[in-house]
Amino acid sequence: MNATPIRPGSNEHEELARLLPQPAERDLPSDRHRQLQEFVMNHIQQDLRQGTRNPRRSPRRLAYLTSAVAAVAVAAVAVGTGTFGGAGTSVTSGGGASTEPAPASASGRQILLAAATSAEKLPLDTRAYWYVKIVSTGSRNGESWLEETWTARDGRTWSRGSYQNPAAESASPPAFPEGKSDDKLIEVPQPSPFSLGGAKVTIEQLQAAPIEPTSLKAWIANLVRNSNIRTSAGKLTDAQQRQHVFEGLVSLVSLLPAPPSVRAAALRVIASYPNVTSLGPVDGGRGLLISFHPEESPARLVIDPQTGQLRRTNVLIPTFGGTLSNDGGTFAITAEWTNTLPQ
Template identity: 40%
Template sequence: MNDLQTLRAAMTPDEPSQDVIDRSRHRLQNRIRGGRPSGRRSGWLIAGAGLATAAAAAVAIAAMPAAPVDGPAVRTVTGQEVLLAAATAAERSPEGAGTYWHVKVTGADEYEYWIKPDGQSWMRGAKTGGKVMPLRALSATPFSLVAVDLTLEQLRALPTDPGELKAWIAAALERSDARTSAGELTASDREQAGFQSLISLVSTLPATPGVRATALRAIAEYPGVENLGTVPGGQGLRLPTGERLVVDPATGRVNGTSIFVAMDGAVHKVADPAGARIDAEWTDTLPE
């Protein structure tokens, strides 16, 4: 039995008796009658200055109770199990293809960008007045792991072993010339940037299915990942640093987040209490 099958079995209770079904339906009917209740480095530096206190500001994603009112007890599915099931699903998903890598973050504000592998890029958001605007600078390394910039080829060649992937990111951060307002990156800064790099790999970067699955497994290795229950888009997870993700274990997709890494490497905290929806895919369409 694989991770996804284990997760489904854990989340699916035994069939309740007809008496339980009748009583639950009666309660539901009564409730219904009663009413329904700027530069690539500088972008990271500006955001990075507040990384040490960012966990306290992470937003809450409301969780819905998953257990029935009556019936047999349902085993609690851990956050680690959700991530491992999502990794299995991600590994089997198609990679997709297109001219532009398109990312749309929808919350209280909307942020959207398109990137070609050659470095041409466009964005739409509050800074562009809601219009699609080309970015003047042509970057040879248009994809960002927080403080580490990569080509598409380098991104696709990342290790597919969790330990090796974390070691690769750590070594790249050691070589990085990124700095905070207080000076060079401390060990704590690099550790947090490494964790946020894993989040960007599973949410906003065109990683291969194998690399995305590896990043999900690497996140699962951190202690303290908590499953908040069923939410729109999947399972709500609280990460050890306080950030929230919405992960669909059936598809391996991250559909919601309280944190995202923008195309310039800046780390953004989402102010919307419901978090932000993430849509990321290859496309051949560039809006006018």
């Protein structure tokens, strides 16, 4: 870098100050620019005073300081625009979109909050069918299965599935001669509404759910409290109701057709719970440990940080009702809107 020479007898303060770029509000606020300029110039003046006591080194020192001023100015602009990816700083692409919502060492709470920020920036999807595919592998009994559902906005639902059961296949005669179920697409005669923490909800209700975290949590709690959810012991206790609310929040980021703003709110509520632990980067996103029930081991979940969508889990919350499922395997989840209904 060629430094601009400073003429003997000139005002060094003015000559060096002019090397700093003018403040641009979109890159660095003017007050930050002023603070940076004062900081740099104070150090330059101290160095100049030292240079007076040793004049033979002044030209080299001033040339070095000239380069340093320019380097500090460039660094300041880089920090202002977020192009350096240090701890806690977003790394941006050419289009300005965050390519990594949270640092690799982020806590579970930070991961969820970063995913919420990414999710709420996604556009509202207006396609026709809510599509869910669940692939279960590695269960304790060796069973594997695949299930797909398509739900139209008016509630009509189509489903198909296939599964392999070693015990059934080895039976004589085998229960499934082909080794799997028929895998035919059927329309569900009486479509069931979606299940949110055990409470029945429609697509319209999910689309209109609150987008403020506290209000969303209260809305789910009211649905659970006023529903007819029962266990073998009777109505839900207060503790069980709170657990169902938590499960409902996880459903909103996994299997239910919640709009991006509602999913973002659900992620922020989940982040407020004390039982969320980070597993760091994993295949498919960021790994989390979340306790669904105090007496059971935490569930392992994988969150896509770009969409806020749950992609993999060892615990499944049924879409259309039922109890929490954990068969020792892994459930890979695809949940998205589509315009395509298979023939």
